[in-house]
Amino acid sequence: MTALSAADPIDLGAMLSDDEKAITESVRSFVKSAVLDEIAEWFEEARFPARELAKPLGEIGLLGMHLEGYGCAATSATAYGLACLELEAGDSGLRSFVSVQGSLAMFPIRAYGSEEQREQWLPGMAAGELIGCFGLTEPDSGSDPASMRTAARRDGADWILNGTKTWITNGSIADVAVVWARTDEGIRGFVVPSGTAGFEQREIHHKMSLRASSTGELVFDDVRLPAEAVLPGVVGIRGPLSCLNEARFGILFGALGAGRASFEAALAYAGDRTQFGKPIAGFQLTQHKFADMAVRMSQGLTLALHLGRLKDSGGLKPDQISIGKLANVRTAIEICRTARTILGANGISLEYPVIRHMTNLESVLTYEGTEEVHALIIGKGLTGLAAFA
Known part of the structure; x- marks a missing residue:
């Protein structure tokens, strides 16, 4: 036992x-x-x-x-x-x-x-009858969303939307896209149904990470939208950034799931794999790896649960979400990499979940804010000085 x-x-x-x-x-x-x-x-x-x-x-x-x-x-x-x-x-x-x-x-x-x-x-x-996506990232605008080129202008009572969004999860299959664009009033959000004239959804291929995910490009070529398409409740960059904070919160929990699955796979494998006459789980260096993974997992879970309680109480700050996202994705990647070493050559086989989780987390590390962006958010929160515009 x-x-x-x-x-x-x-x-x-x-x-x-x-x-x-x-x-x-x-x-x-x-x-x-x-x-x-x-x-x-x-x-x-x-x-x-x-x-x-x-x-x-x-x-x-x-x-x-x-x-x-x-x-x-x-x-x-x-x-x-x-x-x-x-x-x-x-x-x-x-x-x-x-x-x-x-x-x-x-x-x-x-x-x-x-x-x-x-x-x-x-x-x-x-109900899952309609699928949505979120159009913010552009070919030349990732970590700096305020520099987006996608723009919407008024034409009578309507809006005309032009631009391109890329690396959009669900983008190629979505029934509706929430798209952020520059306007004379500031950045605004638009609800754009699929099938709208001038709106094209393209699948992105040749990915080596998040392969079991639909990733697309959204192209808007003089897309005419009624006045009712604009989100009336927000103007400015705080609109999309508030959405990103919601997603980042899910990630700081979610990444630990990938780490846990890899940890459990390595533990089961080490109990069955015999070398030099005994299971490799019985070797000191292997047990040291398991101890390290257990400590990292415990720290990550503690942080996630604490931030969850803060969010439920209404006291969670965006800077704290960045701490969680940065720390727990990093933790999960290290757990996956350590688990991969325990499985040896089998660690790169899809017969086991480890390499899949490991490569997926390389994308999770980047999306909803890179390590560098979150480090700078945390730095600003600590010093009061912005290291980026």
């Missing part, structure tokens, strides 16, 4: 409410039954069955789960984070799908949209 759980070495689960425990188990069960047997094949074939998974995800209340009304589950922020952890234990692409749907597409409509926009889009998105 082992004394410690790889999933939760210091029993932080004892600090969860009954609802949080139930949500965790529900999502873990879904991932096990609907994803784990297929995910290696999806990754190898570079495909993600979004349409097949969206409705089941909606049925168990995961899409926009931390939002209120319009068919959303209105769970706690901590429960949302725990769900992200379990989803990413399946694959980062799965968590990304749910995160983009809820935190980047549904959240701005809920927070800044008109009542008509909310009624039109949110119930279908919560």
